[in-house]
Amino acid sequence: MSLSHALLTSLLEKSSSGYDLARRFDKSIGFFWHATHQQIYRELGRMETAGWIASSIAPDAGKTRKRIYCVLPQGQAELLRWAAGPSSPMDLRDEFMVRLRLDAAVGPLGLARELQRRIALHEEKLALYRQIEQRDFAAGSSQARAALIHHMILKKGILYEENSIAWAHEMLEVLLLK
Amino acid sequence: MSLSHALLTSLLEKSSSGYDLARRFDKSIGFFWHATHQQIYRELGRMETAGWIASSIAPDAGKTRKRIYCVLPQGQAELLRWAAGPSSPMDLRDEFMVRLRLDAAVGPLGLARELQRRIALHEEKLALYRQIEQRDFAAGSSQARAALIHHMILKKGILYEENSIAWAHEMLEVLLLK
DNA sequence: TGCTCCATGTAACACGTTACATGATTGC
């Protein structure tokens, strides 16, 4: 939808190379927005052409091609312009729901195993999020606006995982009924 | 990801024209998987070429081009093959989270209004889902396996909306702090 | 020497969105 704006925001937080950006992205915004390195390099190229960002050879480049990207005033203006517009709520495109409908239509497909695998994945993510929460947002510490917002974003993820696990357990009972 | 399998499943539930499929899709699987009619016609063409489905002129076509698609044994086999594989859990790609990070980075952007708009959207959807629940899955009625599954899918949507609304209210407080 | 990680890229293709176009049917 607007990967470019997500990348711009990440670059605004910290100028970095495409590679670093890819890794940071995976560990922050990437929790709810995955992007491959190919997408990222393509977008960086476009944004540089558009004059939103500029690149320079990294101080620690040596003989490598490493370059650092930073946001130009034009890029920042574009971000603010974008942020003022409406945002469409995400849709929950979940393959597993289709499989469930198929199961309902043609009879038991033995989806319980797959559902249990998914529960394990959700629990892994939840554990990770809670670990981050304890590390970065210790209970009782007074928090600045920015920290509060980051905490709320993380909480969104935590709620989603908890929600998914609870639902999956109930679903499992239905699948195991007979 | 596998729109084709979602469409196949929908066609298996009921053979229909591309247009009807698009409308039914929007009102069932489409609650958590939107597709435009262009995507649907394209996929139908591909699946017919692949021998998964067959089309015939609709009985009520008159002078129109209306055609009915139905799933062939090959298509059904493909569905079962697909259903046996692993399904990747969906990612929560939400633009608004990026806006929040931007707000945290550069200062208040006045996102409260937009958040309130989103709360209203979530509440609309929730009301719709609950209405469907009352209509199709009346409390206390004994339910067959298929109905139980459909009910659980709907519940997934209901939980998600409730979840989103609760989170959004908490988020709103943070945004309105100062 | 060979392995892994850092760092960037090309190419091809699949999937999703938007705009535009066409013609029949239905209801006012």
Next chain:
DNA sequence: GCAATCATGTAACGTGTTACATGGAGCA
């Protein structure tokens, strides 16, 4: 006759995925 809806399609473009390729740096 006109508008809305039914029904299907083309074209162009933007986004996302997968496979493959290149070369430097650090380490055993």
